[in-house]
Amino acid sequence: MNVAKNMEFVFIAAVVVATSLANAFAAPAAPLELAATSAFVKAPAPEAPAITIVVVGKRLTAAQKAKRTV
Template identity: 50%
Template structure:
């Protein structure tokens, strides 16, 4: 199918869709919040922080090659 022949129809269809979308969204009221909510950053409690200790030996070059 030759798209060049149908470019006018494609353009008109795109304009119709864009116009319908703009009219449909124009009727929707904008959402306004009553008051902005302040973001409160939680302070990290380091006394309860989980710590992982790995007590394994590292692989030698020969062991790495065997994998």
């Protein structure tokens, strides 16, 4: 087997093995304990009126529809 021809496969295999070993020996993260309370109080959002969009246009006649589909 010519290693130079398969260098991409060797590299990918080495990355997979290294990642697997790193995950196998990694300790779980310690839970974060927050002792202080938050001083930030979120203000209520102001009520905004609903946005209405009106589309106005004329319907095409049968002749115009036929002309467009050709």
